[in-house]
Amino acid sequence: MEKTAVDDIIDSFRRSVGAYFEEEALFVLGVSGGPDSMALLYLFHILDLNVLVVHINYNKRGEASDKDQDLVEQMAFQWGFECCSIQLDSSTADIGNFQNWAREERYHFFKGLRDAHKAAAIVTAHHQDDQIETILQKVLRGSSPTAWQGMSSWDGNIFRPLLNFSKEEILHFCEVNAIPYRIDESNLQSSFARNFLRKEFSEQMDRFFPGWQQNILELQQQGGWFQQSIEWITAQISEDFVLDVHAFSELPQQLKPAILKHLLDDFNGDTSCSKAQLQELSKIEDLQTGKSLVVGNAEFIRDRDRVILQKKKEDKAWKQPITRQHLEDKYTVGGVNIRLTKGIKSRTGLYIDAEALDWPLQIRHWKHGDRFIPFGMKGSQKISDHLTNRKIASNLKEKTLVLCGSDSTIYAIIYPGPVSESAKGAISELAKCDENTTTYLTIKPTK
Template sequence: MIQEFQQHIKCKLPFLEKGKCLLTISGGIDSVVLAYLCKSSQLHFSLAHCNFNLRGEESDADEVFIKQLAEQLEVEVFTQSFQTELYAKDHQLSTQLAARELRYRWFYELAEEKAFDYILTAHHVNDSLETYLINTTRGTGLNGLTGIPEVNGKIVRPLLSFSREQIQQYAQEHEIEWREDSSNASDKYFRNKIRHHIIPQLTEENSNLLQSFQQTQQNLQDAANLLEDYTTILFSRLVEEINGKYFLNVHDLKQTPHTKAVLFQLLNSFGFTEWNDVYQLLEAQTGKQVFSKTHRLVRDREVLILDEFLKNSEEIIAIEKEQTTIEWEDKKISVENVKEMQEFSQNIAYLPAQKIKYPLILRKWKAGDRFQPFGMKGKKKLSDFLKDEKLSPLEKENTWVLISDKKIAWVVGHRTDERFKIEPNTTTILKLNLTYEK
């Protein structure tokens, strides 16, 4: 197996030969064999072990074993202890999900702190088959059927083309010791049920099950790559990006064959799960919204607008008299004193310096806000003003106001207040210039 492993590294993962690797190790046969293979292949690596404190003395013994193994292999070792059950309870997670979240967060933090290029895990083809069956059982798309990726960012899985049987045979031939996790024998977890019962039955039907799965997996990956290329072409034709937001033309989407599938391909990387709701936006009225955990899709006239979802900001920015620039989000206001008004635009406001009371307050508009739009005699609800301006729902939400002495002086980027207009006796003018980061 060592020759096959080294050939695989050379042909498929050559970057590991020059990189600094963090090998995640539980003490089980898979990760221990990977450590020996990496050592024999002269890769530059350290070990990282998590003690989840789930099996009492057995967990502590695993940690001791890993430290002894590190001495034997003459490599650096990092260990971390977690109160997994408490974390799971506090975050309302299953024990398995809590352990996964804890370990991967620590691995990435350690890789960042110690400048590791790659994080190695010991997943093999049997693990990929189990994941395929789990995803099939629970329902999934094409990506869920392609198995575990060999390379995913910093995560690299050098054993993914090898089987559990090959790993066991290598360990026996080289008299390698490892730790048995007693929980692996339990059918408490769904993965173990698949491992202990379903896969053996499938193997009885097809003795070449793993080889057949690998071929199927490659076929599915080829199809996924083809679909990704097609999606890239569609994205460039159907989606326009402006200032970090994506605009999808509803008419063009409806004219595209397999519209529902196209929407899924265009948007599935943004975390949406309620696909029927997303699809119904094509027939919805302006203002209808669908949310994922990270993004929001809004129907606005003849387009769908996709942007990153941020909860309504409670941020309040105080501006002192001495400040010449104010920066927040993707915006910037430059402040200067001038003698007369020169250039004009919605992004420039001129205010009489003698009427300004500091600190000025900059915040998002809220329901109930009123101001007297420049050129008008009476006050108006800001919500009505924004409606009259025909702003999209996203533009409305991202509207800020500048306040002096509890009065709105400027609806930023739109209109100043009549009460703060420049008059003949104004001697000093405050010029505010709004710009956006590109």
């Protein structure tokens, strides 16, 4: 590898920063201590940019985790950067889903620090090998061609300046510039999907299909062409989020979910939708006038020969804080009755300890990213995972409610309709009743 390859990384980084950001911009940079993020930290150092370095210590590898943190803190100090190290307890992670938990936790802190410091961007050290793995996983999981575009260098939130460089090139960059780094040995284990792709899968693909990585990267272009085609078709059959039903009905059935997903993304930002939800939405042409379908806070309403996409209107009662005074008599909101009682009269509802709650309360629809601590567990769980585990049908998930305290803690999940004869919802470990409970908050569906 020639010396010019090292210069290419520096020049590319300089151009990317100049193209997207103001000269005095502040960045929140996640640094694990591995070669990729340490190379990125060095690039910020030699360009003398404003950076808040953030290191997440998951305490999963004992002394090795502490050595990672020490290295990041020492080099940040040596290169003149402020460093924030955050200690997490990996024992609270969802069983068998550590990587997803770790990703959610670190981005939660990255976003909080970005907002608190009014930073221009979160910066990560994703590189070309990561891009290949991302696209390949999208293909293997059956994602639409739009998703084949993979990660972008700058998406308005996360800045990834190393995407055009391979792991090998970054390691060489570290070697030439004497950049210290550590290796996380857990990345050598194949128990996670990405690690399997990096090792066994990649080695066999290199053997049987030389050059396969470049072919995967070229899917980005095909994904971009597909995206442009969907945008063009959508523009022909809709205007200002009003969809021509007749024109939509004439589209091939396979295109309809992609059109609706594009409309939702354009209307509401990047929208998380399951395949089942999109298939359900594809039936909007069969809706009667005045009827609607809801996804998150977006509502598709049929109006004769058109469908209008608009923000879902919520009853003012949803925003009304629920106080103890409200519950002296039966109080109804969102299709459920709630009240305070001194005992358990039947098993037809949910019962939680009223004294364990942070009043006033709120009942709302769950949101992606919501978590709670299930009864009998120590760690938290995503509500989306809980609903999947309980086999709540996709078309009912969006109707699921949560009971929250004034501090946003979720105390209960309220299932929509007759999920089963016995299951009306789920209670948080934080609000369970025991022998000391004197006042019960009862939640029952309206009849």
